[in-house]
Amino acid sequence: xxxxxxxxxxxxxxxxxxxxxxxxxxxxxxxxxxxxxxxxxxxxxxxxxxxxxxxxxxxxxxxxxxxxxxxxxxxxxxxxxxxxxxxxxxxxxxxxxxxxxxxxxxxxxxxxxxxxxxxxxxxxxxxxxxxxxxxxxxxxxxxxxxxxxxxxxxxxxxxxxxxxxxxxxxxxxxxxxxxxxx
Amino acid sequence: xxxxxxxxxxxxxxxxxxxxxxxxxxxxxxxxxxxxxxxxxxxxxxxxxxxxxxxxxxxxxxxxxxxxxxxxxxxxxxxxxxxxxxxxxxxxxxxxxxxxxxxxxxxxxxxxxxxxxxxxxxxxxxxxxxxxxxxxxxxxxxxxxxxxxxxxxxxxxxxxxxxxxxxxxxxxxxxxxxxxxx
DNA sequence: GCCTATTGTGGCAGAGACTGCCAACTACGG
DNA sequence: CCGTAGTTGGCAGTCTCTGCCACAATAGGC
Numbered sequence: 545x546x547x548x549x550x551x552x553x554x555x556x557x558x559x560x561x562x563x564x565x566x567x568x569x570x571x572x573x574x575x576x577x578x579x580x581x582x583x584x585x586x587x588x589x590x591x592x593x594x595x596x597x598x599x600x601x602x603x604x605x606x607x608x609x610x611x612x613x614x615x616x617x618x619x620x621x622x623x624x625x626x627x628x629x630x631x632x633x634x635x636x637x638x639x640x641x642x643x644x645x646x647x648x649x650x651x652x653x654x655x656x657x658x659x660x661x662x663x664x665x666x667x668x669x670x671x672x673x674x675x676x677x678x679x680x681x682x683x684x685x686x687x688x689x690x691x692x693x694x695x696x697x698x699x700x701x702x703x704x705x706x707x708x709x710x711x712x713x714x715x716x717x718x719x720x721x722x723x724x725x726x
Numbered sequence: 727x728x729x730x731x732x733x734x735x736x737x738x739x740x741x742x743x744x745x746x747x748x749x750x751x752x753x754x755x756x757x758x759x760x761x762x763x764x765x766x767x768x769x770x771x772x773x774x775x776x777x778x779x780x781x782x783x784x785x786x787x788x789x790x791x792x793x794x795x796x797x798x799x800x801x802x803x804x805x806x807x808x809x810x811x812x813x814x815x816x817x818x819x820x821x822x823x824x825x826x827x828x829x830x831x832x833x834x835x836x837x838x839x840x841x842x843x844x845x846x847x848x849x850x851x852x853x854x855x856x857x858x859x860x861x862x863x864x865x866x867x868x869x870x871x872x873x874x875x876x877x878x879x880x881x882x883x884x885x886x887x888x889x890x891x892x893x894x895x896x897x898x899x900x901x902x903x904x905x906x907x908x
Numbered sequence: 909g910c911c912t913a914t915t916g917t918g919g920c921a922g923a924g925a926c927t928g929c930c931a932a933c934t935a936c937g938g
Numbered sequence: 939c940c941g942t943a944g945t946t947g948g949c950a951g952t953c954t955c956t957g958c959c960a961c962a963a964t965a966g967g968c
Binding site for chain 1: 955956
């Protein structure tokens with residue numbers, strides 16, 4: 545059901561753009577009432593970004609599956625690999641949808657906010673990996689580390705999208721991390 | 727005029743919360759029509775986050791004022807100092823307003839999106855600082871670096887807000903950067 | 909087979925954020 | 939005194955989203 549709605553919505557979004565497409569159009573396309581549509585997706589943005597939360601969970605479990613003595617950056621990099629396989633992250637099919645993310649401000653803002661929620665999922669694991677090396681900050685360091693990893697992931701993804709999928713996503717990510725840690 | 731609106735709005739926001747306060751209430755408080763209010767602030771969020779764009783410009787000019795041979799991280803750290811002085815970044819007066827940022831999802835999302843715009847402002851300068859060391863990526867490395875610096879700034883700011891301004895913002899920032907570059 | 913509890917659905921009315929349009933008012937230079 | 943430009947107010951309308959209620963379908967207990 546959610547899939548039906550999402551498919552129809554994506555079709556319309558790609559035709560007319562995200563903002564130009566109304567809820568009424570989508571509900572008519574699927575054949576349900578607007579009221580019911582909002583029971584499946586609480587927000588218009590959720591139709592596109594709904595599975596981003598599940599993707600975060602996938603990264604979390606992937607991160608916890610990594611060996612406990614692996615360094616934070618390496619473990620995160622490995623955990624992010626599941627996103628390449630999971631079509632949820634790049635929101636299904638094609639590059640066009642991903643490009644829409646970066647061109648539509650409201651979508652981009654919502655995406656950033658949802659990705660920020662990943663922090664709460666990933667930070668605990670990184671916190672244990674960091675150990676209690678320097679006693680001062682409790683979770684600040686882990687938070688910063690995960691936030692930067694996500695920033696690198698975002699940079700790489702954006703570059704990948706803008707190049708129409710030509711460049712190697714993992715390679716860009718590694719370059720980004722290397723530049724940051726210079 | 728903008729200041730009048732912003733002041734009245736802040737008062738109401740702190741009393742009732744951001745989402746619970748309507749445009750009608752604000753316009754009545756200031757003594758203008760809702761229609762005119764939207765001529766000064768295009769969005770409800772802009773009433774709170776409007777000066778975030780100017781703050782980005784301030785950081786940009788501060789960054790360009792740093793010596794050209796200074797390392798990217800050091801230059802960014804120094805440029806961020808202007809935010810501590812500029813009341814625009816922490817949106818004026820008190821911690822309560824800043825806390826509202828982190829508690830209101832729509833505000834947080836808008837804030838993240840506006841901060842993302844800082845990338846375009848700061849990346850060119852960092853790009854020249856990095857030089858053409860490794861020829862591959864054009865601006866990917868600079869983008870990642872600035873994005874991570876902003877992530878560290880955000881982490882430090884959030885910690886500062888949640889501690890009610892007890893901790894030293896600059897110190898948290900340095901810890902965050904150190905953790906990232908481990 | 910029947911009654912009931914749960915669940916999904918549709919329609920309705922309404923709030924709230926915004927936009928386009930037009931009319932009125934104000935300020936300013938000629 | 940007049941024309942012009944910029945600011946404002948009001949009106950109507952769109953669109954997203956919500957609460958409420960009624961209706962149908964389905965599942966489970968007897």
